[in-house]
Amino acid sequence: MILANILPPGASLYAHNVDVIYYTLMGVSVLICLLLLIVGGVFIVRYRRGSPAKRGPMPELLSREIEIGWTVATFFAFIFLFFWAAAMLVSSGPAQKGDLEIHVVAKQWMWKAEQPNGAREINEIHVPVDTPVRLVMTSQDVIHSLFLPALRLKQDVLPQRYVDMRFTADRTGTFPLLCAEYCGTEHSHMTGKLVIMTKQAYQKWLEAQPGSADVAGMGRKLFTSLGCSGCHGRAAHVRAPDLEGVYGRSVQLADGRTVQADKDYLRDSILEPRKDIVAGYEPIMPSYKNTLSDSDVLRLVAYLKSLASKEKDQ
């Protein structure tokens, strides 16, 4: 009963793997502590002042060999532990295209999430079980950190930058969601729930949400309403790069650099177009820094991404 209390529940395969490492380390540590306790304890009792234990000549000769011996032994034991844990990290692999993408925006002091169909939630994130999920996160102010103890996952969420968190839950239930990076007055209230549901329940829930629409679709609308298409559209009179398929491509810049058009690049292109000018174009694109909310930028980026995948699918 108490044990079940002390061992936090795990809700993914990854969490179970982490636990295996944790309990192994725990076992090794307990062993080392016991060894030290026994050896130290025996010495303390046996060699207390005036005890009859033999002192006699000291086996000094041995000390160098012993010293080198346990240095090497500790070193290899540690290196083994390192490799074991590192192997697990490396094997988790890159993001897949089919991942369910949920956008998370952190701000003092709440978590805002947006499902792929545009359904929004605050301080709650609903996800389906047995489905690879990717949280794409950014912050509107200071650094926060999304902490999902049941998944053994934590990731700092930074302003002006996107970070990912990926997981595949294998168990339904409601689990805590916390902010782990100190972020000001109400830091300890920046908490919520991670709700892991069966796939059917998740679909039902999703459809029942008000305001659901497809995020990329909303991005497409913004693209027209904000006038992006006026320059970037096929029929535009201004010379601006075609954005079809730009995501994931490498882009040649006017100053000679070549960059990968990832999410951060797209975001910068919209908010700070002067930073990276595409080679061969005039720097006429206006900055949308003060007109767009973080969620709007996320939608636009999602739209641009969807253009890329359409092209690849053909």
Place this chain on the structure above:
Amino acid sequence: MSQAAAQAADGRPLTYLSNGFTLRSWLTSTDHKRIAILYAVSITAFFFLGGIAIGIVRLELVTPTQDLVSADTYNRLFTLHGIVMVWFFLVPSIPTTFGNFLLPMMIGAKDLAMPRLNLFSWYLYVAGGLFTVYALIAGGVDTGWTFYTPFSTMFSNSHVLAAAMGVFVVGFSSVATGINFIVTTHMMRTRGMTWMRLPLFVWAMYATSFVMVLATPVLSVALLLVMAERWLGVPIFNPTHGGDPLLFQHLFWFYSHPAVYIMILPAMGVVSEIFPCFARRRIFGYQFMVYAMVAIAVIGFFVWGHHMFVSGQSGYANLVFSFLSFVVAVPSAIKVFNWTATLYRGQITFEAPMFYAIGFVGLFTIGGLTGLFLATVPIDIQATDTYFVVAHFHYIMVGGSVSALFAAIHFWWPKMTGRMYPEIWARFAAILMFFGFNFTFFPQFIMGWMGMPRRYGSYPPEFQIYHVLSSAGALVLAAAYLLPLGYLTWAYFRAPRAPRNPWHATGLEWTTPSPPPPLNFDAPPVVNEGPYHYHPAEVGPEARPEGAEDEQRASSA
């Protein structure tokens, strides 16, 4: 006229303590021993200030809701605790008191190489302390001791500038002390005191000094940049103007990880003096102990990234920092083995310093092993920024360093004050401290792994039981810290006078009277053997004789 012959007014030989009683004689003294006392008094004051702050925090945490103090006050309290304990207590603790007092004596010198710089560094410490106290009185700081950007530069509505200034200024004090110790160790060793004859405490001070001198400027620069951004609006860390908030974390931890070694190396030095003395044995593997300390100091500079596994730094960087963090643990493990092996075939006695030293090894081992957990990336992802980390570094810094500090206080108390201390009380306090400590911090490992984040004034109710245990432990711990304050004050005035060398210890500091005369030695001592010669190399030690008949030993030497 020789030093020892000089008489103070009361007819006793002149000592550094009786060499002037006015406040002025203390505040202008360049005697390293008096400056050590100045530091001892000031760090004690800050220790209790930081202690009161965390006392209120622990009281608040007895219930899951935020009820005793407001959320803002809570944040200011743990920030105050962190800033005061790290920069105004732990970093200066052993070096500025025992380092100052003992380093010259252990190498047979009459003072540090730069006595006036030494006094100046104390004034810098006080100046830094005043900024911090100002920040506190003006309303406090709420950034955490880590000053993370952009919160500290753009968002916090508290006295960040004053606090950062305080830490900035006290950094110069560290650097001055470090330079002084390095120069002293190089230039002032007496005849025959070769490098491989230095007591390990001196080696520890030497290694610590290098870390202080090399790491502190990086912190100073980082804080200067924070001040520039906050005060003048220079965009450095603020990402909306193209700054990088992670740059601050890199700079901060480039100092603050080595700072852990600034706090623990001196403790290792202390324990390495005490184990041989009370086991009557030569230290096991002297040379390895030296190399281990140097290795810790050097490798310690390359592991800072293990504080940033979840910060968004690259996964490959994480692996490199993880690897190096495992490597830096090896020399620490070696030291633990060597201390234990020093007991083998000893003639062990258990006075209070030995109690504290044994406690140190136990707590440091637990702290070190949990450090391996945190060096393992997937474990750290779960544990970082939770109470697991809080428990881990308190095991190192409080269980380790503070236990060693108390070991040092009792071990060298007779030398510093010329009085003994009440042994029974001291042993009782040592045991109380050990249990109080574990009682306070062990539950934090459990709740941390379960997912209790740090810096939370209110928390999910399932963690309450652990918080209650921890707060109860803190009460015991507080009693264990107050106890020595009481009996040592008593001892200073009333306890029996101490002989030169009550422990029959080796080391030059024990060859001068207790308390030592202003210039330490009558004539520069000459050294012709290595440290810790408690017994001939080939035969095991004899039991330490009872009583304090060390005068004959000193005169026959």
